Amino acid sequence: MSPLIVDIHTHVYPPAYMEMLRARKSVPYVHDPANGTDPRLIILSSDDDPSIPLDERGRPVDSSYWNIEVKLAFMRRHGINCSVISLANPWLDFLEPEEAQTWAQRINDDLENTCARVNKAGDPDKSLALHEKESLFAFGALPLSAPRADIVVDEIKRLKTLPHLRGVIMGTSGLGKGLDDTQLDPVWGALQDTESVLFLHPHYGLPDEAFGGSDAMNRYGHVLPLALGFPLETTIAVTRMLLAGVFDRFPRLKILLAHSGGTLPFLAGRIESCIHHERKFVANGGDVPGPQRNVWDVLKTNIYLDAVVYGTAGLQAAMAASGTDRLLFGTDHPFFPPLDDKEGEWPSVTTNYKAIHATFDNDGGAAAAVLGGNAARILDLN
């Protein structure tokens, strides 16, 4: 029996989402070139440059982004039995308040239907074990720009009624003010009460000045914002949650952090030390409450980490911080495809496989747990 391999970090732009983006004329939007080549996704304001012909603006989104058959072929090529698909950034952050609820429902229903269709096709025999069939589950998207938090709460509750939904994916802006915004408390409460996993994922990065301004950024393409900006965005977001006491008020919140926590496992000790030395906090004589729970406790109780960190150094830190039983394999598909042949093995995937085997193969069943067992248990995949 081959090992069960579950990919919990794998993105889609489902048909309903593409349809929504095609109907838009401002960023983000999708434009279909007249010559019939792949649709263009104009995702950043800087992409929407009027001096560039519309047919060449933004980036092409090939079928790997929106055709589930392409993802299934990718899964087969890489030995992945099961994927927990999620909407790619920027999710629904940009929607007008009045349309957020409708689109969230349509897109989440679309995800449910895709999973149901694949699972039925792949599993005519209900007795087939997860690692022998091909299956899909999904993280839903939330209507965070809706006019009232109870609309978000309602969608979280509704997602629990969809058979293949296993939690939600969210960026770091929350209701627009970051994840330490107390207006988010009803959302945290609903996620906790429904025992939904929140997959926290970066999109906004860091200001250009952090990297030396646009000159330095242009010189190195996407390396600085993707390699450093994304992980820091995640780290800042979850640290702000911690500092604002979100994990004190919602001690059973379950958060899966993209890219092995950004840099949280590595910086946890420094964060804890800085908290202990901060005079502003009540515990140190100041007037700001400050966090009650220790960052290491949160890492081992509330946090799950994907294993998308491309090396043993990151995995060692993730393991020391959260424990092997909280680490979950992922690919980040369809991002980071090979620059030449997309039909072969993807180095972005094999690098993570190799790092997991190098780190965990001599540690009992740890490799199997990281590759799939943990995901099946934590997300109740069956």
Next chain:
Amino acid sequence: MSPLIVDIHTHVYPPAYMEMLRARKSVPYVHDPANGTDPRLIILSSDDDPSIPLDERGRPVDSSYWNIEVKLAFMRRHGINCSVISLANPWLDFLEPEEAQTWAQRINDDLENTCARVNKAGDPDKSLALHEKESLFAFGALPLSAPRADIVVDEIKRLKTLPHLRGVIMGTSGLGKGLDDTQLDPVWGALQDTESVLFLHPHYGLPDEAFGGSDAMNRYGHVLPLALGFPLETTIAVTRMLLAGVFDRFPRLKILLAHSGGTLPFLAGRIESCIHHERKFVANGGDVPGPQRNVWDVLKTNIYLDAVVYGTAGLQAAMAASGTDRLLFGTDHPFFPPLDDKEGEWPSVTTNYKAIHATFDNDGGAAAAVLGGNAARILDLN
């Protein structure tokens, strides 16, 4: 025989530096309150608020910053035999071009004299081994704002003639444009040729917007900029050096990174993956040279890491990335003192001791190497 313990991350504002800051009227400057309390250091523009009385502006710098006797007492209390002292940030980055050289020479001579005085007092018998005597060495400061790079080069060469200088400390701004500035090549060349270790240390952090703006920053005091901004600044700086090919042009450069590399060990795999997927680089068909050497090779060949990371998770990543023989104990004294009794043991120091022992005690002589053996070998302390 007690183990040799060397602190390679420990800062001073030597008398000549305090004198220079006292003579200044713009940030950074030192003001002595009329009531005879500790001098105030006004280090940030935001500290220099005219609505605050001058006597209360900025932060007090007590004697631990400028009196070497206080550092020696701190060393004795924590079992440290030897310290490699360095100027605290912002070093000499702010000096007018015409005065940079003179002040650099005066301050470096001041550091040399302090070390010579202590070493002579602590070691009347030249045959006494390093771990049985009390000794000081120093990293020098560079006149980076000087009008010509050859002035910086001259100071690097002059430092080699001072018996207790063991390299230089530098921030991330270089000549004002970051460390990927090709104008720095003569400096890298001089450091490589003289086999001087460069201690790279953060000061500028990240823009406030990265943390959600001044509101979020005020809420949490110094936690976000110190715990996250500082480490990212270091990571960005060294990644820009890598991307610009500095380690290709100067393959024998030796750089000691503060705070265990910021987040470099954790993010190295992601950096390497992003480089391999960046179409801008020549290796991938683009027109920008891009780095030739692999980040893991640089981490094991050019990089040393201090062990100031406050936990086993960070140390595990540092060890996996650069190797146990490149990790060096440090304290960050006089920063992060206890909020109550500065005369006892400092938790910021004992946290690092505990993490080192927990990580390396079962690994042969690894703990002793990290605590002092590596520093003695790498910096030629005797």
